[in-house]
Amino acid sequence: GAGVSQSPRYKVAKRGQDVALRCDPISGHVSLFWYQQALGQGPEFLTYFQNEAQLDKSGLPSDRFFAERPEGSVSTLKIQRTQQEDSAVYLCASSPAGGSAPLFFGSGTQLSVL
Amino acid sequence: GESVGLHLPTLSVQEGDNSIINCAYSNSASDYFIWYKQESGKGPQFIIDIRSNMDKRQGQRVTVLLNKTVKHLSLQIAATQPGDSAVYFCADSPQGGFKTIFGAGTRLFVKA
Numbered sequence: 001g002a003g004v005s006q007s008p009r010y011k012v013a014k015r016g017q018d019v020a021l022r023c024d025p026i027s028g029h030v031s032l033f034w035y036q037q038a039l040g041q042g043p044e045f046l047t048y049f050q051n052e053a054q055l056d057k058s059g060l061p062s063d064r065f066f067a068e069r070p071e072g073s074v075s076t077l078k079i080q081r082t083q084q085e086d087s088a089v090y091l092c093a094s095s096p097a098g099g100s101a102p103l104f105f106g107s108g109t110q111l112s113v114l
Numbered sequence: 115g116e117s118v119g120l121h122l123p124t125l126s127v128q129e130g131d132n133s134i135i136n137c138a139y140s141n142s143a144s145d146y147f148i149w150y151k152q153e154s155g156k157g158p159q160f161i162i163d164i165r166s167n168m169d170k171r172q173g174q175r176v177t178v179l180l181n182k183t184v185k186h187l188s189l190q191i192a193a194t195q196p197g198d199s200a201v202y203f204c205a206d207s208p209q210g211g212f213k214t215i216f217g218a219g220t221r222l223f224v225k226a
Contacts, residue, residue: 004157031212033214035216040218040219041218041219042203042216042217042218042219043158043203043216044216045213045214045215048212048213050212055212056212056213091157091158093157098212099146099207099211099212100145100146100165100207100209100211100212102148102160102163103148103158103160103214104160105157105158105159106157107155107156107157108156108157
């Protein structure tokens with residue numbers, strides 16, 4: 001595709017439910033990032049993949065958050081036992097380079113936990 | 115720790131005027147700086163970047179200025195248009211790293 005694609009666009013979950021958010025990066029992009037954006041705030045780094053290797057997961061808020069990119073392309077961010085504080089927009093970005101390069105973002109998944 | 119912040123949360127300008135959005139960063143080891151534009155319901159969109167070995171870079175209607183002495187970054191938009199209304203983020207990537215750190219953003223309003 002022409003850009004980074006994320007699905008679903010919106011997700012409503014009841015507290016305690018598990019959710020899975022999908023990201024299709026730009027074809028050929030080595031780097032993939034997940035960010036969390038609270039309302040009125042800047043994106044906060046969650047995790048980074050270079051191909052299939054998860055090189056940094058220091059931003060994941062808790063062990064309820066898990067990300068994978070098994071074949072070095074599509075990535076999934078999973079949140080187990082969702083809590084209200086998990087409500088945010090989850091942004092995925094990809095980049096052709098490993099660092100010091102612009103990120104190309106998807107439109108995000110807006111997660112609301114009730 | 116690393117932080118990238120902005121001086122003003124909102125900026126209102128008249129259509130056709132020039133806009134200046136400012137940003138401060140704290141990590142002296144940062145060597146790559148980026149400005150992103152985010153419209154409602156969309157992800158951030160790359161506008162322009164600059165590396166620490168430069169102090170000015172120009173694009174189409176946009177200019178980024180970097181002052182490493184005072185750790186200050188600015189984005190200048192010439193002849194601001196209604197389509198420029200959005201939230202603008204400065205971001206910073208440390209030398210040798212890949213993690214891009216975003217500031218809180220400045221919302222730009224363009225009055226017709």
